[in-house]
Structures are given as structure tokens and as C-alpha cells.
Amino acid sequence: MTRISRRTFGLFAGAGAASLALPLYARAQGKPKVVIIGGGAGGATAARYIAKDAGDAIDVTLIEANPTYTTCFFSNLYLGGYRTFESITHSYDTLASNYGITVVNGYAQAIDRAAKSVTMADGSKVDYDRLIVAPGIDLIWDSVPGYSEEAAEIMPHSWKAGPQTKLLKAKLDAIENGQQIVMVAPPNPYRCPPGPYERVSMFAHVLKEKGFTDSKITIIDPKPKFSKQALFQEGWDKHYPGMIEWYGPDVHGGIASVDPASGQVETDLDTFQGDLVNVIPAQKAGMIAASAGLANESGFCAIDPYSMRSKVDDNVFVIGDACIAGDMPKSGFSANSQAKVAAMAVRGDLIDSKVFPAKYSNTCWSLIESNDGVKVGAQYAATDEKIASTSKFISQTGEDNATRQETYEESVGWYEGITTDIFGA
Amino acid sequence: MAGTGTQTKNRRTVGPHCLNRRVPAWHRPISTFVLSFLCALAALTTSSLAEPPADAKRGQKLYRACKACHEIGVDARNGVGPHLDGLFGRTAGSIENFKYSSAMRIRGGAGLEWTQETLDAYLEKPRAFVGGTRMSYRGMKKQQDRDDLIAYLRKASDRDPAAHPEIPKPAHPEIGAEAMALTGDPDYGEYLSSECVTCHQLSGRADGIPSIIGWPKAAFIRALFDYKTNVRSHQVMQNMTANLGNEEIAALAAYFGSIDPQ
Numbered sequence: 001m002t003r004i005s006r007r008t009f010g011l012f013a014g015a016g017a018a019s020l021a022l023p024l025y026a027r028a029q030g031k032p033k034v035v036i037i038g039g040g041a042g043g044a045t046a047a048r049y050i051a052k053d054a055g056d057a058i059d060v061t062l063i064e065a066n067p068t069y070t071t072c073f074f075s076n077l078y079l080g081g082y083r084t085f086e087s088i089t090h091s092y093d094t095l096a097s098n099y100g101i102t103v104v105n106g107y108a109q110a111i112d113r114a115a116k117s118v119t120m121a122d123g124s125k126v127d128y129d130r131l132i133v134a135p136g137i138d139l140i141w142d143s144v145p146g147y148s149e150e151a152a153e154i155m156p157h158s159w160k161a162g163p164q165t166k167l168l169k170a171k172l173d174a175i176e177n178g179q180q181i182v183m184v185a186p187p188n189p190y191r192c193p194p195g196p197y198e199r200v201s202m203f204a205h206v207l208k209e210k211g212f213t214d215s216k217i218t219i220i221d222p223k224p225k226f227s228k229q230a231l232f233q234e235g236w237d238k239h240y241p242g243m244i245e246w247y248g249p250d251v252h253g254g255i256a257s258v259d260p261a262s263g264q265v266e267t268d269l270d271t272f273q274g275d276l277v278n279v280i281p282a283q284k285a286g287m288i289a290a291s292a293g294l295a296n297e298s299g300f301c302a303i304d305p306y307s308m309r310s311k312v313d314d315n316v317f318v319i320g321d322a323c324i325a326g327d328m329p330k331s332g333f334s335a336n337s338q339a340k341v342a343a344m345a346v347r348g349d350l351i352d353s354k355v356f357p358a359k360y361s362n363t364c365w366s367l368i369e370s371n372d373g374v375k376v377g378a379q380y381a382a383t384d385e386k387i388a389s390t391s392k393f394i395s396q397t398g399e400d401n402a403t404r405q406e407t408y409e410e411s412v413g414w415y416e417g418i419t420t421d422i423f424g425a
Numbered sequence: 426m427a428g429t430g431t432q433t434k435n436r437r438t439v440g441p442h443c444l445n446r447r448v449p450a451w452h453r454p455i456s457t458f459v460l461s462f463l464c465a466l467a468a469l470t471t472s473s474l475a476e477p478p479a480d481a482k483r484g485q486k487l488y489r490a491c492k493a494c495h496e497i498g499v500d501a502r503n504g505v506g507p508h509l510d511g512l513f514g515r516t517a518g519s520i521e522n523f524k525y526s527s528a529m530r531i532r533g534g535a536g537l538e539w540t541q542e543t544l545d546a547y548l549e550k551p552r553a554f555v556g557g558t559r560m561s562y563r564g565m566k567k568q569q570d571r572d573d574l575i576a577y578l579r580k581a582s583d584r585d586p587a588a589h590p591e592i593p594k595p596a597h598p599e600i601g602a603e604a605m606a607l608t609g610d611p612d613y614g615e616y617l618s619s620e621c622v623t624c625h626q627l628s629g630r631a632d633g634i635p636s637i638i639g640w641p642k643a644a645f646i647r648a649l650f651d652y653k654t655n656v657r658s659h660q661v662m663q664n665m666t667a668n669l670g671n672e673e674i675a676a677l678a679a680y681f682g683s684i685d686p687q
Contacts, residue, residue, distance in 0.1 A: 049619070333623065340619040356616050361623075363661055379664055391667045393660040406563075410624075410661075413633025417624040425628065 031059045032350040035118055035128035037108045037288060039064030039092060041071070042320030042335030043134030044422045049343035051099040057351045061102040061126055062095065063118065069423075070161040072192060073332040074415055077367060079158075079169050080202030081209075088161070094424040108135075111292035113313050130346045132317045133294060133301070133310075134335070135286025136160070137191050140299075143282035144184060145257040154260040155277040158199075159191060171276045172206055178214040181207075182265050182274030184255060185221040189300070190283045191321050191330045193227035194376070198366040199278070201232065204240040205369055218272055219246045220255055220265055227329075228366060228376055234397045235368035285322035292316075300324045305382035306358050308342035317342040325360075326386030327378070334362045336418055358382045365411030371401070373408030484577025487570055490562070493648070493657065496595040497581045504644040506560060508595075512582040515539050517555075524639035526629065526686050528557030544578065545571050552631075559686060561635035601650040605643060607675035614680025617673055620665065621681075629686030638684040645678035 034050055036043045039062050047062040054060075070089045077083040095101045107121040111131065118126045139157060141148050147155070158168040175181065181203055185196045200217055207215050225248070226232075236244045253268025258279055265272040284290070284299030294301045294310050301318040302311040305326060310316040319342050320335030328334045341358040348355035363377030378392035395407060488497070494505035501508035507523045518525040518533030525533075532555055537543060547554045548571050550564045565571050581592045621637065629636045637645070651657040653666040669677075 336623055337620070344616070354612075356613070359617070359620055361620055361665065375660070377661055377664060379668060381668075391664050393664050395660070409563075409633040411633075413631070414624045416630070416632040417622065417626050417634055420626055420628075421622050 031057065032129045033059045033061065033127060034130050034132065034346055034350070035061045035063065035126050036132040036134060037063050037111075037118065038134035038136060038286065038320070039066075039069055039103070040134060040136055040320060040335065041073075041332035041418070041422055042136075042339045043132065044069070044092070044095060045336045045339035046132050046134065046317075046319060046343045046346075047101050048095055048099055048422070048424050049340055050346055051095075051101050053343070054347050054351055054353070056100065058347065059102070060100070061104060061128075062092070063104045063106060063108045063120070063126065064092065065105075065107040066162070067105055068092070070165065071332065071415075071419065072159070072161045072195075073418075075158070075161040075165045076195065076199045076202045078165060079172060079199060080205045080367070082367070082370075085166065090419055090423045092423070098424055108288055111288060111294075111316075113292060113316065116315060128315075130315055130317070130349055132319060132339075132342055132346065133289055133292070133322065134318070134320045134339070135288050135322050137283040137285065137321045137330070138287050140282040140284055143187070144255060144279055146260070147258050147279050147281055151258070151260040152279070155258060155263075155279045157280050158278065159186075159195075159280050159283070168276075168278060172203060175207070175212070175215060175276055177210070177212040179275035180215060180273060181217040181276045181278070182263075182272050183217065183219045184258065184265060184277070184279040184281075185219055185223065185226070186280040187222040187282050189330060190280070192364070193329050193331075194232075194364055194366045196280055197226060197228065197232045198368070200244055201235065201240075201366070201368045204236070204243050207243065208240060213243075215243075217244045218274070219244070220252055220267060220272060221246060221248050222255060224248045224250065227364075228374060228394065230397050231374045231395055232366075232368065235372060235374075239369040239372065283321075285318075289318065289322045294318055295322075296324075298324065305384075305387045307345040308338050308358075309345060317346065326380070327389040328360060328362055328380055328387050329364065331362055331364055333364065333418065334360070336422060337361050360387055363414070365407065365414065367408060367411070371405040371408050373404055373406075373411050375407055375411070479572040479576035481573065481576040481580050484573035484575070485581075487565075487574045488577055488581075491574075493651070494560075494644070496597075497578065498592055498595050499584060499586045501595045502597070503641060505640050505648065509578060509582050511584050512539050512544075512578055513541075517543075524686055526555075526557050526559040526636075528555055529559070541575060541579075544575050548574065557630075559629055559631055559636040561631050601646040601671070601674065604646045604650070604671040604674045604678070607671060609642075609672075609675035609677070609679030611676065611679045611683055613673070614676035614678070617677050618680050621677070624661075627684060629684075636686065638681050639686055640678070640682055642675075642678045642682055645682060646674055649674050649677070 036047045043062060047060050050058055051060045068089050068091055074083055074088045078085055078088055092103045096103045108118050109121045110119045112119065116128050156164050156168040158164040183196060183200060200219055203217050251269060256266040256268065258265050263274050263277055265277060285295045285301055289295045289301050294312060294316060296302050301323045303309060303318050303323045304311060308317045308319050310318050319338040321330040325334060325338060337360045344355055347353040360380035363375055365373055365375045367373050374395035376394040378389045380387045381390050495509050496502055496504055497509040499510060501510040503520065503523045507520045516533045517537040517539060518529040548565045551558050551560050551562050580589045583589055624634045625637045627638065629638045649666050649669065652659060652662040655663060
């Protein structure tokens with residue numbers, strides 16, 4: 001059979017010669033196999049970079065439970081009415097058609113590290129030479145007493161984008177003037193550090209647009225401080241005066257429980273009543289990471305900072321929110337950055353391609369109000385101890401409107417860029 | 426060209442050279458065109474007008490926003506953007522060896538020519554006037570600013586420098602000489618580029634983040650050094666370039682320079 005590179009294959013497939021997909025399976029025999037669990041910002045990027053850079057020398061399989069992927073990043077902008085749900089939802093079709101990646105739509109149940117095999121929920125097995133684990137986060141339901149998976153239907157967390165995001169949007173849009181919103185913010189470490197506060201900004205934006213001056217938003221936070229705090233609080237005072245109250249632990253004294261039936265959040269200080277209660281509980285690495293023995297007592301997975309390789313298994317890499325990435329925050333940008341390092345290390349392992357020193361970067365943009373965007377970011381390098389920050393920046397308080405608008409427009413450009421980088425073109 | 430007409434709506438009149446400005450020059454009877462051209466000259470030289478005439482000196486200051494990408498005047502070279510020597514009357518997208526967006530080439534092929542009116546519309550909202558342009562400039566809102574800038578462009582792009590002795594020759598600053606002297610390794614550049622393409626799209630699309638493909642080596646290196654040394658201010662880019670060495674910058678210039686816009 002004529003060997004064609006994955007790039008060439010992509011061109012053929014794009015021209016409509018889709019029947020070529022079949023021989024690709026056949027040719028997979030004997031080639032080194034990489035399996036990636038999780039098709040988010042980390043996993044899909046890793047799959048694409050390995051397939052793109054290894055030509056047809058490596059067989060790449062991406063396992064993802066959902067047929068499409070809705071990005072957590074920019075899901076707050078959907079809540080605020082700036083984006084449609086469709087515009088933040090992406091297909092895996094391009095990864096399959098243009099990069100020759102085998103996309104398996106199913107749930108990875110377990111990893112047999114001794115046999116180097118992934119067991120799917122339907123009992124089938126997928127063997128690997130190298131495995132990249134990118135399951136994202138799981139929620140620790142009982143970290144907030146009274147909260148549960150069932151309670152999330154009434155008090156949505158919406159910390160995994162999808163049906164929960166739509167549920168929160170519906171509840172937000174149903175709020176009437178004078179009704180109250182309460183958010184229970186998560187403890188560190190959690191996915192997307194500025195996310196809860198951008199979300200509150202979007203809540204306030206929707207209320208303000210409707211002229212609902214009698215509605216208030218209360219944040220009950222287990223943390224004494226939060227990401228971009230000065231920027232958010234300045235923005236809230238400017239755009240939503242008197243609408244948002246933030247209570248740290250020194251004020252509320254501790255979150256005792258939530259009660260979905262009554263919409264109450266009990267703290268040492270007081271009981272807060274919400275017509276909409278958004279509970280974002282504590283988080284840990286996706287379940288499969290723990291069941292495979294990759295996570296440590298922190299609930300997340302220790303990795304080698306130079307390669308993203310698991311500290312407990314040389315054949316396994318852990319990237320994205322599930323790993324312990326030192327100074328890097330848990331974000332889509334970070335996961336995308338870590339994926340490229342892991343992809344390079346995997347290629348080096350399997351086909352002896354050149355491995356350059358790891359470089360990592362992250363920027364998190366947040367929207368406070370229309371055309372008022374802020375950002376925080378850093379670059380990182382691997383050290384023996386951890387992935388360590390080498391330089392960083394943050395938007396300044398008191399910036400002019402033009403700068404903030406530029407920052408917002410930049411974030412829109414970044415969204416187009418990173419989703420193309422993750423899902424291909 | 427109907428779009429050109431709508432672009433010229435709602436403008437403030439700025440003096441006698443604005444006669445008939447709602448109609449693009451090539452749609453007007455030739456006599457009107459000549460008249461308006463004479464009026465334009467008058468506007469540049471007359472000080473007794475009710476409203477301020479176009480001020481090329483002020484335009485020269487406004488041109489600072491363009492300088493990082495465009496050279497102007499005799500000996501001007503292509504940089505990130507095409508050179509602007511002999512701009513007036515030039516067909517859009519027509520300089521050989523410059524990697525225009527396909528959108529700009531198509532507009533040029535359809536007859537778009539750079540004149541007072543078309544430049545005015547383009548500078549007001551570049552991405553609205555030429556959808557898909559690689560120029561990442563956001564637009565100049567004020568009519569007076571655009572008039573002044575275009576007045577400067579008209580003088581500075583004159584191919585007879587003797588006519589405008591006050592216009593400086595384009596500077597070709599020697600920044601990043603050590604990186605310039607290196608032959609960048611495009612493979613290394615491709616690896617390093619993975620940090621850039623999270624935001625900058627390889628297709629050359631510019632949705633709020635500038636396109637960085639197909640730039641001349643010197644322009645690319647100069648831009649990165651300008652960020653590295655805080656001459657150009659942008660938090661993300663200053664941060665990204667802080668740890669880049671000469672070899673890395675040369676490699677990135679080689680890689681991104683080798684990519685053609687789609």
C-alpha cells in the first residue's frame with residue numbers, strides 16, 4: 001500500500017476521498033500507539049500535535065465521552081449573553097478527518113498500567129505504548145455539606161461546560177427583579193482561578209441590562225483573597241455599584257451547609273437565601289486518574305516538570321487540570337501549553353524525534369462588563385522542584401477604556417486562535 | 426464599489442476640498458475630480474478657512490501609529506506592511522513580493538485604488554472596508570485625524586523628495602543585529618511557534634490578534650526586540666519575548682516568514 005503522510009491524508013479527505021479512512025486503521029498495526037483520555041483543551045491539543053508532527057509514524061487514539069466539546073473558557077460569556085452556546089461548542093470531526101486521529105466516543109472506565117491498556121465502559125480495550133491522561137476535574141460533592149450531584153440540578157455548579165451551563169443560564173434568565181443570587185465559591189486549587197468572579201460579573205451584567213436594581217449577588221468564599229481581586233472589585237464598583245457583596249472567611253466564618261429545597265446557604269455568620277444558588281465545590285483530578293493510582297493525597301497527579309510525565313509511571317503523562325503543575329493555574333491555556341510539551345516528549349520516546357527544552361505559558365482573560373476586559377499571565381520553566389514562573393504580568397487598575405476594550409478584543413482573538421490550535425483546521 | 430459610497434457617509438466637512446466627497450472620485454465627472462483636487466491643494470495652503478485644513482505636520486505625528494509596520498518615502502522598503510512610497514494612485518495589493526491577504530489582492534483585482542477617499546474609508550475601519558485584511562490597525566475614528574494623516578501620506582509618499590525636503594528618509598534601524606546575522610532554523614522555529622499559535626493563527630486570520638505570518642525577517646526580528654526592550658508596549662508580548670534569545674528569535678522569524686497567508 002502506498003504510504004501517505006497524515007498531512008497528505010488530510011488533504012485527500014478534505015477533497016472528499018473519505019473512503020481512505022479505512023486503510024488507515026489497517027496500517028495501524030505495528031506502529032507505536034498513543035492513547036489520549038479526554039478531549040478537552042489538553043487532550044485534544046496533545047492528540048493533534050502528535051498526529052501533526054509525527055506524520056504517520058504514530059497511531060493516535062483520542063478517547064472522549066462526549067460527542068462534542070463545549071469550552072469552559074468563554075462559557076461565562078454565554079451566561080452574560082455575549083456568545084451563543086453553539087459558538088463555544090466544537091466538533092472532533094477535523095481531528096479525525098484532517099489529522100487521521102482515531103476518535104473514540106466512549107467513556108474510559110479504567111487503566112491497566114501493567115498491561116498498558118485502557119478499558120472502556122463497554123468492556124472493550126484500547127492498548128497503548130504511551131498514555132496521556134487529560135480527564136480534567138471531578139467535583140468533590142461533599143466538600144459543601146448538603147451538596148450532591150442531585151442537588152446540582154437545583155443549585156447548578158456549571159463548572160464543567162455543557163448541560164449544567166445551560167441550566168445556570170436558564171435560571172439566571174428567569175430571575176425577577178428583587179430576587180437574589182448567591183454563589184458559593186470554591187477553595188484552592190480549582191479550575192480557572194478568575195472564573196467565579198468573571199461569572200459574577202456576567203450575572204451582574206444581565207441584571208443591570210434588565211434594570212433589576214433590587215436584585216443582589218452575594219459571594220460566599222472559602223478563600224481570604226482571589227484572582228484579579230483588585231481588578232474585579234474596581235470593576236464591580238464602577239459598573240455595578242452596590243450590586244455585588246463578597247464575603248471572605250473572616251466575615252462569614254465558614255460555610256456550614258447548603259439546602260437545595262429552601263435555597264439556603266448556612267454560614268457561621270448568617271443564613272443566606274438565594275433564588276439562584278451557584279455552588280462551585282472543591283475539586284480533584286478526574287476519577288480515572290485516582291482509580292489508576294496516578295493521583296496523590298492532594299487528589300491531583302504529580303508530574304515531571306520537564307516532560308509532563310507521571311511521577312508514578314514512565315509510560316503515562318498527565319496534563320491539564322488533573323496534574324500538579326507548580327505555579328501554573330488550572331486553565332485551558334495551561335492545558336494547551338502542557339499538551340505541547342507532553343506531545344514532544346511522547347514523540348521523543350516513540351520515534352526518537354528531537355526533544356527541545358520545555359516551555360510553558362498561560363494568559364487568563366476575564367470580562368467584567370462590555371468592552372472591559374482584563375488579563376493575567378505568566379511564562380514558566382521546568383525546574384527540578386516544579387514548573388516555576390519566570391515572568392508575569394497583570395492588567396492594572398485604572399486603565400483607560402481603550403486599553404480594556406483592546407484586551408477584550410484580544411481575548412476574542414485568542415479564543416479563535418486556541419480553539420483552532422486545539423481542534424484543528 | 427457600492428460599499429465605498431456608504432463608507433463616506435456621516436463625515437464632517439473639513440473645507441472646500443470636501444466638495445462632492447460623498448461620491449468616490451472615480452464616479453465623478455472628471456471636471457469635478459479636478460476641481461476637488463485643486464480644492465485639496467488649496468486646503469493645504471490656505472489658512473483663512475472656516476474649519477481647519479488638513480495638517481500634514483500633525484499627520485506626521487499621527488503616522489507614528491503606522492511606523493512600526495509601514496515605511497514611507499523614497500527608498501521605503503516593505504516591512505510587516507507594504508511600503509507606502511508612491512501610494513496615491515496605486516492599485517491595492519499590487520506590490521510585488523509583498524504577502525498580502527487574499528482579501529486585499531481580490532479588492533485590488535476588482536479595481537480598488539488608493540486615493541483620498543479610499544484611504545479615508547480604509548483608515549476609518551480597516552476590517553470593515555477590506556474584510557480579511559491582515560492589517561491589525563483598529564481604525565482612526567476622527568475625520569480630522571484621517572485628513573491630517575492622509576495629507577502627510579500624500580506629501581511623504583511623493584516620489585520626488587525634492588518637493589518635500591522636510592520629509593525624512595525612512596529609517597532602517599539596525600535592531601537585533603546579532604539575531605539578523607543568524608540563519609534561523611525553521612524546525613526549531615516551528616517548535617517554538619507552538620507558544621505563539623495559541624493566539625496568532627497560522628492561517629493569517631486576524632480576529633483581534635495580529636497576523637504574524639509572511640513577515641520579512643528584519644521586520645519580525647525588529648518587532649520582537651521592540652517588545653523585548655519595551656519599546657513597544659504589550660503585556661503579553663513583553664512577557665513572551667522576555668526570555669527569547671537571538672537564536673530563538675531568528676528561528677521564529679524563519680519559520681513564520683516561510684508561511685504564506687491563505
